[in-house]
Amino acid sequence: MATPTTQDQAFQQPRRRLLQGLAAAAVLPAAFARAAPAALTIRLSHVVAEDTPKGLAAKRFQALVQERSGGRILVTVYPDARLYGDHDEMQALQLGAVEMLAPSLSKFGRIGFPEFELFDLPYLFPDLAVVRRITQGALGQRMLDRLARQQLVGLGFMDNGFKHMSANRPLLEPAHFVGMRMRIQASRVIAAQMRALGARPVTLAFSETRQALAAHVVDGTENPISNFWTQSMNEVQTDLSLTQHAYLGYAFVANRRFWNAMAASDRELVGTALREALEFGNQIADTQNEKALAALRDAGGTRIHTPTPPQMARMRQAVEPVHTGLARRIGAAWLDDARKAIES
Numbered sequence: 001m002a003t004p005t006t007q008d009q010a011f012q013q014p015r016r017r018l019l020q021g022l023a024a025a026a027v028l029p030a031a032f033a034r035a036a037p038a039a040l041t042i043r044l045s046h047v048v049a050e051d052t053p054k055g056l057a058a059k060r061f062q063a064l065v066q067e068r069s070g071g072r073i074l075v076t077v078y079p080d081a082r083l084y085g086d087h088d089e090m091q092a093l094q095l096g097a098v099e100m101l102a103p104s105l106s107k108f109g110r111i112g113f114p115e116f117e118l119f120d121l122p123y124l125f126p127d128l129a130v131v132r133r134i135t136q137g138a139l140g141q142r143m144l145d146r147l148a149r150q151q152l153v154g155l156g157f158m159d160n161g162f163k164h165m166s167a168n169r170p171l172l173e174p175a176h177f178v179g180m181r182m183r184i185q186a187s188r189v190i191a192a193q194m195r196a197l198g199a200r201p202v203t204l205a206f207s208e209t210r211q212a213l214a215a216h217v218v219d220g221t222e223n224p225i226s227n228f229w230t231q232s233m234n235e236v237q238t239d240l241s242l243t244q245h246a247y248l249g250y251a252f253v254a255n256r257r258f259w260n261a262m263a264a265s266d267r268e269l270v271g272t273a274l275r276e277a278l279e280f281g282n283q284i285a286d287t288q289n290e291k292a293l294a295a296l297r298d299a300g301g302t303r304i305h306t307p308t309p310p311q312m313a314r315m316r317q318a319v320e321p322v323h324t325g326l327a328r329r330i331g332a333a334w335l336d337d338a339r340k341a342i343e344s
């Protein structure tokens with residue numbers, strides 16, 4: 001478990017980083033203005049590596065906007081939580097220190113949108129095509145529209161893929177999880193999932209996860225393989241269990257004031273470029289995760305396990321109560337609509 005000192009540091013760091021980031025953000029436009037006379041700069045901050053589905057989609061967005069605006073609109077991408085991380089990025093967006101973010105859907109519950117946590121429900125989606133019935137349909141649009149309540153504009157969804165479990169031991173069935181401290185994102189559904197498996201959930205920022213694993217502050221975690229590989233978590237975890245137990249996706253969001261202040265033609269240009277970048281991200285998500293698995297196998301040193309059908313059945317059975325137990329938090333009507341979309 002985190003010692004009080006570690007936790008104090010973890011909570012003080014974001015405030016310091018927010019101030020540093022605000023200072024950096026204040027000088028950046030001037031620096032870029034000297035390099036290239038962009039009329040408009042969009043700062044897009046995210047927490048993962050560049051060579052991930054989200055990192056590559058962000059780069060594609062940057063290139064499309066640059067090309068179509070003839071350099072008049074500049075997108076600056078800050079990957080790897082270099083500017084803001086999980087603790088402070090929403091605040092930074094609302095304060096206007098950045099114009100865009102791409103948080104995972106699991107991170108919207110704590111800012112007042114628990115319906116986004118339906119995507120965290122274990123074993124809800126058999127494959128990505130089914131997820132897209134929600135994210136690319138009317139229900140997904142309704143979810144994005146609601147973000148206006150927090151001065152955000154929901155611009156679109158994008159997949160990463162399905163999550164797997166890692167630790168210094170196989171995690172293939174509930175008996176393997178007992179007493180394990182598992183790093184999770186700040187989602188009540190994921191916390192309930194870990195408890196249902198017998199583990200102790202520990203909420204940590206993504207950027208702190210690898211270090212916390214290395215220092216044995218936590219014993220294991222869950223993520224799609226692209227995140228596991230690009231964070232070099234294989235250097236601090238010996239076993240990866242291909243449980244494919246739940247989905248991880250993103251919503252790209254903008255600061256509402258910034259978005260509305262743009263000229264209509266620029267909004268159209270930026271919105272279209274983002275839609276195309278998200279489509280590109282969805283096309284490469286699977287292959288990026290497959291490439292990461294192949295790289296992991298090539299690198300050696302990680303034991304990769306696949307649960308047997310009876311182990312899978314025990315996992316499913318253990319987490320079944322999460323669906324009913326968290327229905328009130330997510331909202332029964334949202335869940336009903338999601339189930340209808342899934343079954344359609």
Ligand code: LMR
Pocket residue numbers: 047048103104160185205206222223227248
């Ligand atoms: C995590 O925090 O585990 C991930 O959601 C990070 C990300 O954005 O993929």
